[in-house]
Amino acid sequence: MDKILSHVELSTATDGKRFQDLIEEAILSKQVKRLKRFKPTTTDAAHAKRLKKEKQEAAEAEEAEEEKKREEANxxxxxxxxxxxxxxxxxxxxxxxxxxxxxxxSKGPKRKRRPEMNEPSEEEFQKIQQKISKKKK
CATH class of the missing domain: 1.20.5 (Single alpha-helices involved in coiled-coils or other helix-helix interfaces)
Structure with missing residues (x-):
């Protein structure tokens, strides 16, 4: 049973009873033959031993993680x-x-341009031209 639990991904010792029931069904329906090594690994004592070992490993892992955090802090x-x-x-x-x-x-205002000059109206233009032409004469 230990090998089965180690090969099935994400299985824990608590899954042992469930796997045992599935395997017993398969043995009774003669899909799988019973092996001598299967019987001693499915007893209540073996199951309790697996649970105890798993809890101990979990506690050790937690302790190691806390130690690592303390070391990282220092x-x-x-x-x-x-x-x-x-x-x-x-x-x-x-x-x-x-x-x-x-x-x-670069987005700001670019060079200042000269203000646009207002063009004189047609009448003003004519008056200016007359003044210039008088000065030439």
């Missing part, structure tokens, strides 16, 4: 990594502000 390399990341972020923000200011300047 790790000087981690603080150095955080300093480097913060510096990179500030540099990136600085470059972004430079790029934005350049973009703002």
């Amino acid at each position: 790790d000087p390399e981690d603080s150095l990594k955080q300093l480097i990341m913060a510096r990179q972020k500030s540099r990136q923000e600085h470059m972004d502000s430079i790029i934005n200011s350049i973009a703002e300047r």
Whole structure:
């Protein structure tokens, strides 16, 4: 039963009884023959032993994870990594502000143009031409 539980993905010791029932059905319907090694692995004691072992492994894994977290919190390399990341972020923000200011300047008003001169009306134009022609004579 231990081999079955280790080969079936995501199975746990609590699945042992369910797998045992399925295998017993298959044996009774003569789809599978009974092996001598199957009987001792399906007893209540064997099932309890698997559950106890699984709980112990889970507790060890939790303890190892907590230890790793404590080590990471005290790790000087981690603080150095955080300093480097913060510096990179500030540099990136600085470059972004430079790029934005350049973009703002290029969008801003271009060179000032001369104000458009109002053309004189036809009457005014005629008067000006007469003055000029009088001065030439």
